[in-house]
Amino acid sequence: xxxxxxxxxxxxxxxxxxxxxxxxxxxxxxxxxxxxxxxxxxxxxxxxxxxxxxxxxxxxxxxxxxxxxxxxxxxxx
Numbered sequence: 277x278x279x280x281x282x283x284x285x286x287x288x289x290x291x292x293x294x295x296x297x298x299x300x301x302x303x304x305x306x307x308x309x310x311x312x313x314x315x316x317x318x319x320x321x322x323x324x325x326x327x328x329x330x331x332x333x334x335x336x337x338x339x340x341x342x343x344x345x346x347x348x349x350x351x352x353x
Contacts, residue, residue, distance in 0.1 A: 288332075289345035295326040295333065296342055 332341050
């Protein structure tokens with residue numbers, strides 16, 4: 277099972293919001309948030325994959341795109 281792959285499909289909004297959150301997570305002391313260092317490798321892999329797949333990260337209106345994605349993903353009350 278060590279070299280089998282798992283594919284995760286996300287919408288563009290989900291990917292953008294998750295990428296931002298993972299970036300914030302990686303900027304913290306991961307050992308305070310994630311108690312198992314084995315989890316760090318997949319966190320970094322997912323974050324790196326999202327960074328390569330999201331041209332929005334480098335857009336001049338990134339903040340507006342991120343906020344719009346957040347709004348679309350929040351459940352309506």
